[in-house]
Amino acid sequence: MQTVQNTTTFRTAVLSVVKHSYVPLGVASHPRFELVVVADDDSQPEWVHERNSLFADQMSIPYVRDVQRALADYDVQVAVVSSEAERHCDLSVRAAQAGLHVVQDKPMSTKLSECDRLVEAIQANQVKFLLWNRNHLPALIEARRAIQDGAIGQPYAMHLDFYFSKDAGPPKGSRKPGDAPINWLQRQRDAHADGSDGGVGAQPMGELQIEGIYPLAYLHMLSGWEVERVYTHTAAQFHQANVDNEVDDLASVTLEMKGGFLGTLAIGRIGAASHPDIGEIKVHILGTRGALVISEARPEVSVYYRGQPATEFRNIRVANDNDYQLMDNFARAIDGNGETDLDAPTGRTITAVVEAAIESGRTGKPVDVV
Amino acid sequence: MWTHHLLATEIFLASKTMIRLAVVGSNPSAPISIFDPGRLLRATCVAVAHADLAGARETATALGTRVTFTSWDQLVQQHAEGFDAVLIQAPLESRAELVQQAAAAGKHVLVEGPLAASTDLADQATEACQAAAVHLMVGHEMRFLPSNMAVAQALKSGRLGEPALLRIHHWLPADTTATFPPDPTGDAYHAVTIGHLAGEIDLANWLFQGLPTRVYGKARSSSTVQSDSSSDTQLKDYDYFQLHLAYPCDGMALIDRTTALPAGANYFSLSLIGTTGAAYADDHNNMHLAYRGGPPTAIRGVQGDGHLLTQVQEFVDAIHEDRDPVVTGRDGQAAVRVAEAAIESMMTGRPVVLD
Numbered sequence: 161m162q163t164v165q166n167t168t169t170f171r172t173a174v175l176s177v178v179k180h181s182y183v184p185l186g187v188a189s190h191p192r193f194e195l196v197v198v199a200d201d202d203s204q205p206e207w208v209h210e211r212n213s214l215f216a217d218q219m220s221i222p223y224v225r226d227v228q229r230a231l232a233d234y235d236v237q238v239a240v241v242s243s244e245a246e247r248h249c250d251l252s253v254r255a256a257q258a259g260l261h262v263v264q265d266k267p268m269s270t271k272l273s274e275c276d277r278l279v280e281a282i283q284a285n286q287v288k289f290l291l292w293n294r295n296h297l298p299a300l301i302e303a304r305r306a307i308q309d310g311a312i313g314q315p316y317a318m319h320l321d322f323y324f325s326k327d328a329g330p331p332k333g334s335r336k337p338g339d340a341p342i343n344w345l346q347r348q349r350d351a352h353a354d355g356s357d358g359g360v361g362a363q364p365m366g367e368l369q370i371e372g373i374y375p376l377a378y379l380h381m382l383s384g385w386e387v388e389r390v391y392t393h394t395a396a397q398f399h400q401a402n403v404d405n406e407v408d409d410l411a412s413v414t415l416e417m418k419g420g421f422l423g424t425l426a427i428g429r430i431g432a433a434s435h436p437d438i439g440e441i442k443v444h445i446l447g448t449r450g451a452l453v454i455s456e457a458r459p460e461v462s463v464y465y466r467g468q469p470a471t472e473f474r475n476i477r478v479a480n481d482n483d484y485q486l487m488d489n490f491a492r493a494i495d496g497n498g499e500t501d502l503d504a505p506t507g508r509t510i511t512a513v514v515e516a517a518i519e520s521g522r523t524g525k526p527v528d529v530v
Numbered sequence: 531m532w533t534h535h536l537l538a539t540e541i542f543l544a545s546k547t548m549i550r551l552a553v554v555g556s557n558p559s560a561p562i563s564i565f566d567p568g569r570l571l572r573a574t575c576v577a578v579a580h581a582d583l584a585g586a587r588e589t590a591t592a593l594g595t596r597v598t599f600t601s602w603d604q605l606v607q608q609h610a611e612g613f614d615a616v617l618i619q620a621p622l623e624s625r626a627e628l629v630q631q632a633a634a635a636g637k638h639v640l641v642e643g644p645l646a647a648s649t650d651l652a653d654q655a656t657e658a659c660q661a662a663a664v665h666l667m668v669g670h671e672m673r674f675l676p677s678n679m680a681v682a683q684a685l686k687s688g689r690l691g692e693p694a695l696l697r698i699h700h701w702l703p704a705d706t707t708a709t710f711p712p713d714p715t716g717d718a719y720h721a722v723t724i725g726h727l728a729g730e731i732d733l734a735n736w737l738f739q740g741l742p743t744r745v746y747g748k749a750r751s752s753s754t755v756q757s758d759s760s761s762d763t764q765l766k767d768y769d770y771f772q773l774h775l776a777y778p779c780d781g782m783a784l785i786d787r788t789t790a791l792p793a794g795a796n797y798f799s800l801s802l803i804g805t806t807g808a809a810y811a812d813d814h815n816n817m818h819l820a821y822r823g824g825p826p827t828a829i830r831g832v833q834g835d836g837h838l839l840t841q842v843q844e845f846v847d848a849i850h851e852d853r854d855p856v857v858t859g860r861d862g863q864a865a866v867r868v869a870e871a872a873i874e875s876m877m878t879g880r881p882v883v884l885d
Binding site for chain 1: 695797
């Protein structure tokens, strides 16, 4: 019997797009999602409107400086949120309350209480929520398949390396006497051009908070383990903006899971000089009958040539279908086929792990995840 | 050319005074004496002492000598003037005592790592060598692996800046040669656990050039997946360990080690993130492929046993040059001390602060 594929198209509103545009573009990579409007609150500062307007122009869709009006006027079923991190949940909650399914950029929020509010709104309005992630990268799919096939038996320990070899403004130690501390938001705004503005927002965030979702989502997908307790060391070793704003750019975390499973996370924004590509991103998994060593970047193709810019990656990732697969999963969830790959409760749980890790780094003690 | 000429001259002069090495004991799992004696400069192997005479003869033949003894006592009583230094490879429980006996006999010592089964014993061994004015080197052989030496050299050159985050994965198959006393006590398991941990700890201490200030350890059995390790305080069950170390200047290290891989090859990976660069020494990046139908099989590019020769050569050179070897007794004592802190952390569930 041939399966009839649902081809319903979801009209999608982009609620703020001040960070990279990869999330709304990822949404648009799937034929069932059509970006029809960009919207944001009129009260937002002018730089926000400029970015929103620019993206709207690029996509040849209107920009409306009134979220509620845009949602009412454009007959949308889905919202994609890519604002400053501290506004993520509020925009998502408002979309959910309007009956829209929501795709949201990471991190879920800078506050756990906001995550709780979002979880409640998603459940109360019976809509679907997807927190953007990298779980459908080819290497992760291979890892999941190997585990499911029993290649290493029952996993009992997992180690995650998530280093972004990117710069983030002036290096540590570059601030001269009398210089003002680097303003976090301004630095993030300045970084927009080179794409290193993952922490855009008024509230400073360390790498644990900005990127921790990705490796912790790997842990969740590959094992389903529940993190109960964490022990963390954090440091600002590389970037003056992190030093000035007292947030980490390097962290190591011991992960203690329910059932006695163990693991670790090493994460950092370690500077462009530290790797020829985006960074060393690996998953090491130990099981009762073997072990897996996975490089997130693979498969990749190496390209070298005369005059190659120093900032150009020498190894190019290929066969990356993450965006489409994420949105396909989201579409199927909307169609009634279960939850998304990274739903609101799971996103909230990961945020709680990150929050506990930051607290542990601050206190030097193990911290229970709540 | 000038440098080459000087080196050749030095070697010629040095050859006038060969260090005579005696090998004491036999330990297949930590083969300190596996090196090509023909490639050793300014030293020669002159005797082997081991309770198993057949084993002693086998080792002696491999090292180019025919002089064997069945015990340390016999070696000292009958051949004390015939050797200058000893390579001790013995069960951990007896190492510190053998070191002290060698020091008392005025012999320089290279002892396989860990130095001792406890910090106190390591102190005693180290102090005995200091009192006797003999050189003590601890055989933490991982320092001499070519890949680790390359990382250390990059760090020492300053190209990587200060060490910030060290990550070590070391996975091994179960050690089928490991033996326990007939009625093992908690101390025996304590010693075995120190044996599991001290090598990687020494590597971390070396790269950070100091001791950690805090130690957090977790351990579990790989075969009891559903058990709660935090309630299990029996070291004897553990074959998986992970350490989380804090070093001065915000340095940090994550180390995981298992002896539960299926029989076959081991896996080693070391990455060092420095403040201005990084180094990645990972078996994963050094694999060949074999195609024999079905999925390809990985064949690891091996580094060989050359590091064991390098280790012994360093010991010999330190004696000749009357300097500390790169792995001193204090280094060996530090590794044991940190391993003991890790065990304490595993048992209590709390980080241990080191003075």
